[in-house]
Amino acid sequence: MQPGFSILCFQASADLPFLVFYQRKGVMHAAASLLNSSNLSLRFASQTQTRLSPWIAAPSSVRLPLNRSQNYRIALPPLHSTVSGDSTQPQQMASADVKAQDPRIAGISSAIRVIPDFPKPGIMFQDITTLLLDTKAFRDTIDLFVERYKDKNISVVAGIEARGFIFGPPIALAIGAKFVPMRKPKKLPGEVISEEYSLEYGKDVMEMHVGAVQAGERALIVDDLVATGGTLSAAIRLLERVGVHVVECACVIELPELKGRERLGEKPLFVLSLGLCSKLENFIKPSD
Amino acid sequence: MLKVDECRPNLTLSCYATHVPILSDIYKAFEITPKITFQKTYACSCSCSRIHTHTSCCFTLQQNYKTFREREPMSAYKDKDARINGIKDQIRVVPNFPKPGIMFQDITTLLLKPKEFKDTIDMFVERYKGKNISVVAGIEARGFIFGPPIALAIGAKFVPLRKPKKLPGKVISEEYILEYGRDCLEMHVGAVESAERALVVDDLIATGGTLCAAINLLERVGAEVVECACVIELPDLKGRERLNGKPLYVLVESH
Numbered sequence: 001m002q003p004g005f006s007i008l009c010f011q012a013s014a015d016l017p018f019l020v021f022y023q024r025k026g027v028m029h030a031a032a033s034l035l036n037s038s039n040l041s042l043r044f045a046s047q048t049q050t051r052l053s054p055w056i057a058a059p060s061s062v063r064l065p066l067n068r069s070q071n072y073r074i075a076l077p078p079l080h081s082t083v084s085g086d087s088t089q090p091q092q093m094a095s096a097d098v099k100a101q102d103p104r105i106a107g108i109s110s111a112i113r114v115i116p117d118f119p120k121p122g123i124m125f126q127d128i129t130t131l132l133l134d135t136k137a138f139r140d141t142i143d144l145f146v147e148r149y150k151d152k153n154i155s156v157v158a159g160i161e162a163r164g165f166i167f168g169p170p171i172a173l174a175i176g177a178k179f180v181p182m183r184k185p186k187k188l189p190g191e192v193i194s195e196e197y198s199l200e201y202g203k204d205v206m207e208m209h210v211g212a213v214q215a216g217e218r219a220l221i222v223d224d225l226v227a228t229g230g231t232l233s234a235a236i237r238l239l240e241r242v243g244v245h246v247v248e249c250a251c252v253i254e255l256p257e258l259k260g261r262e263r264l265g266e267k268p269l270f271v272l273s274l275g276l277c278s279k280l281e282n283f284i285k286p287s288d
Numbered sequence: 289m290l291k292v293d294e295c296r297p298n299l300t301l302s303c304y305a306t307h308v309p310i311l312s313d314i315y316k317a318f319e320i321t322p323k324i325t326f327q328k329t330y331a332c333s334c335s336c337s338r339i340h341t342h343t344s345c346c347f348t349l350q351q352n353y354k355t356f357r358e359r360e361p362m363s364a365y366k367d368k369d370a371r372i373n374g375i376k377d378q379i380r381v382v383p384n385f386p387k388p389g390i391m392f393q394d395i396t397t398l399l400l401k402p403k404e405f406k407d408t409i410d411m412f413v414e415r416y417k418g419k420n421i422s423v424v425a426g427i428e429a430r431g432f433i434f435g436p437p438i439a440l441a442i443g444a445k446f447v448p449l450r451k452p453k454k455l456p457g458k459v460i461s462e463e464y465i466l467e468y469g470r471d472c473l474e475m476h477v478g479a480v481e482s483a484e485r486a487l488v489v490d491d492l493i494a495t496g497g498t499l500c501a502a503i504n505l506l507e508r509v510g511a512e513v514v515e516c517a518c519v520i521e522l523p524d525l526k527g528r529e530r531l532n533g534k535p536l537y538v539l540v541e542s543h
Binding site for chain 1: 380382385386392394396399400401402405406409428429430432433434436437439440443444445446447448450453454455456457476479
């Protein structure tokens with residue numbers, strides 16, 4: 001590991017090697033390490049003397065409880081948003097908050113269940129329904145978003161069908177914004193505008209009611225998870241077509257391997273938790 | 289209009305000598321739907337010496353009467369809460385959607401009004417807070433809009449009930465009949481435990497088929513469905529009768 005890196009590492013289960021995530025110039029990279037835990041702690045000991053990265057964590061402090069060991073989850077400090085020209089996100093605010101990860105994040109991350117091979121073999125599905133069963137974690141999830149957005153003069157929260165309907169309305173109610181559902185075709189009864197977007201195989205369409213939002217409004221887009229970013233991009237385009245300013249996209253989970261953040265371009269993305277979407281075995285490379 | 293029998297005032301209805309016209313007054317006054325309508329003569333179960341004529345409805349009535357007294361009014365519409373008119377005014381009716389002849393009740397316009405949306409949630413929360421409800425089950429997809437805010441406010445967990453193949457884990461399914469054909473509702477195994485008290489939430493009740501499937505799913509895992517809560521009821525479609533006897537609470541009726 002070279003200087004200039006900040007490292008977060010976690011161990012998916014007791015008998016799997018450590019997976020190391022490192023951040024370089026604001027971009028997350030991932031590399032699997034075949035080092036065992038004792039080697040890694042030695043490395044960390046030497047690194048921390050020279051590194052100032054605020055969120056280097058010793059292995060023991062990020063090890064997940066064993067009963068969640070198949071979670072494939074990494075907890076991040078809450079303000080993990082891309083640098084943007086938006087003046088509401090000053091740089092010093094971002095670095096101040098990454099010093100200490102919000103203590104609620106760990107509970108949220110560990111409440112999310114990963115289901116392998118759903119909907120197709122090879123995909124690790126991030127299931128938020130278990131988060132909804134944990135009343136404290138669900139409340140904390142909403143609180144984290146509300147604290148971030150309540151003084152940002154946001155008048156519209158757009159939620160993407162169907163899991164965005166679970167997180168969007170509580171946020172909208174708490175910040176005093178209206179809630180606008182973005183739906184699959186033929187679900188909305190009134191006059192709609194449509195936006196086509198690409199899927200892995202084929203295309204899909206997203207719709208919004210005409211007149212739900214006005215030009216000049218400030219909007220937040222909410223979904224449970226960002227993968228490739230295709231759905232979120234379609235939602236951004238739909239809102240911008242009617243003259244709305246999309247302030248930020250907010251998701252509970254990001255799958256960084258799929259580079260959704262890059263697909264959103266300069267639109268900021270705020271997430272609470274990262275997940276791996278492919279099996280750990282696919283991910284492991286020989287260590288250098 | 290109703291006369292209370294003096295011999296056993298707390299068992300009023302079982303002592304009540306009735307014939308059908310007066311019985312219908314009772315039904316109207318207590319808003320009970322009679323289940324049986326034939327007449328029969330037998331000795332009254334109270335200790336007075338009179339032989340009364342009852343309809344066999346009387347015992348059903350007695351049961352309903354008792355449970356009715358414990359229950360609060362079933363419709364906010366009849367409560368005439370001041371917030372109701374504001375909520376009703378924000379619901380948009382879209383004619384001929386999804387098919388000609390259907391007047392679709394569109395709640396998306398209600399969601400555009402923060403005050404009225406909040407009032408909607410508040411009315412449900414005021415009703416269910418302190419009732420020891422640990423589960424709010426919401427029916428895909430518009431039940432996902434109203435269910436979670438209620439669950440968060442009353443400290444219950446939220447359980448999504450979904451169309452087939454959406455939930456990733458192990459599920460139990462309940463099939464139900466549509467106007468043409470069938471559909472299926474699913475719930476994750478383990479989401480709800482036996483003896484939990486549950487609320488079922490959706491935006492609208494029409495024929496009651498979907499709500500009935502939701503009730504069945506929860507009862508199959510041993511939960512107790514305390515009530516069904518909807519924003520809108522279409523009373524002409526008599527969905528209320530299709531709920532396995534479960535109470536229904538709505539904010540707005542639409543004829």
